[in-house]
Amino acid sequence: MILLCVSKTQSKVNNDLSQYPRPSVTVDCVVFGYDTQQLSVLLLHRKEEPFANHWTLLGGFLRLDETFEVAAERILSSKAGLAGLYLEQLYTFGSLDRDPRGRVLAVSYFALVNPRQYNLVVGNMAHDLRWCPLSDLPTLGFDHQHIIELARKRLASKVTYQPVGFELLNEKFTITELQDLYERILGQSLDRRNFYKKIMATGVLKATGERREGLKSRPAEMFAFDKTRYEQLIEEGFQFKI
Amino acid sequence: MILLCVSKTQSKVNNDLSQYPRPSVTVDCVVFGYDTQQLSVLLLHRKEEPFANHWTLLGGFLRLDETFEVAAERILSSKAGLAGLYLEQLYTFGSLDRDPRGRVLAVSYFALVNPRQYNLVVGNMAHDLRWCPLSDLPTLGFDHQHIIELARKRLASKVTYQPVGFELLNEKFTITELQDLYERILGQSLDRRNFYKKIMATGVLKATGERREGLKSRPAEMFAFDKTRYEQLIEEGFQFKI
DNA sequence: TCATTTTGCGTATTTTTTACACAAAATGAT
């Protein structure tokens, strides 16, 4: 049974909401990072029940005065010191038994970040934060394994029709680095020459004039994502496609 | 402020949820129907505040003992007598001001139905239910216009890579009828001969041997969606594509 | 100097998509 005091702003409308039972709602984020040729997700080691000593996604309860996006930003910022990430709603999970404490819905988001741009900040001393490679995930709490699998599929389909891969790389990158990323995300190897042609044909890369030095072979030219050009192309009805 | 009595099943876990404020959650359904060459959505005329005298999607508050899908089925069944529809989660809406009564999240679903299979049943005498053509929607309550627009885009992209269009047609249909549906959903005309080739090449249609009679020209052969064959093809790694 | 590695760009082949032609099967008017 639920008893509650309706706030003043809500009580202006005669048809109030207090008669309906309300679930708890969390916002859970699948934060993808790419480094040293590995695709990883950011996980938190829970110390409290339920699922104490399990790894879980970064998440937290939605507050009534914030949108999902604001909640996600608050959670990412407070728990990991991350800000300004690419964020996109993934799916809302609502099975009855996903949280042993009671009915808890999870509005999930996926985020993309270049791990090299951040030193992970542990916001809560009771937590332990880590990048875990997708190829070797630990046992996860709640239904977070399931959420990650869905996010992974979504990312794979997403990168083929929207230039979001750049969010995972440094501002300047070589075509080979970009291709390696796509191969990781898609889980298949791509022909270097065809990839080069395709990505250059989109017109969303601008040459920086710099080259990746210090390697034991021919230095590759470095490019950057030209967001202005991309938006201009989109306006003209162009469709990004890899 | 919220005071509540935690139920016995929840109180088994010491870390309870009562400390967190909880939003109301509705499940709102965009029910698409196709008839006489028009794509429509099922709308309800609201009699109560908020948005009295506005048309809205079929929706209702989520109960704590039901999943989103069960809630959607309950709502569609009780308010419109619909059952067994194709259902898919669309998006979860959570802007702060979408309901004047307070914080209400909407987990939206889209559904597909052949209107000829149902006589609409008005479950609640205070409501008025109607199929409204997408080309001529009335002013809608809440953010339902926005939800419908998103659903429409999703349906358009969906039909190109998943054979869901059949849900909107009779069991037996001609290729021309199927093409008309696709043209409505995609909002563009298609070449009859190329469409025929493509759809037949997928292998998911089986001939029924019957023909559409009574028309003023050559009778067209009628086909049915071969679900068994489709599932078999999917297992073999085949990708439906129009 | 030369073998090795990786880059940058090209061309040929195959596959897919698009454009378009025409006969067959029904109807209704003469």
Place this chain on the structure above:
DNA sequence: ATCATTTTGTGTAAAAAATACGCAAAATGA
């Protein structure tokens, strides 16, 4: 019955996109 009309069922050719693969250039290090 004949013929104009409508819509169906199936072609084939051209264009575009995807794929396969060749090779010289630019660095390194032995």
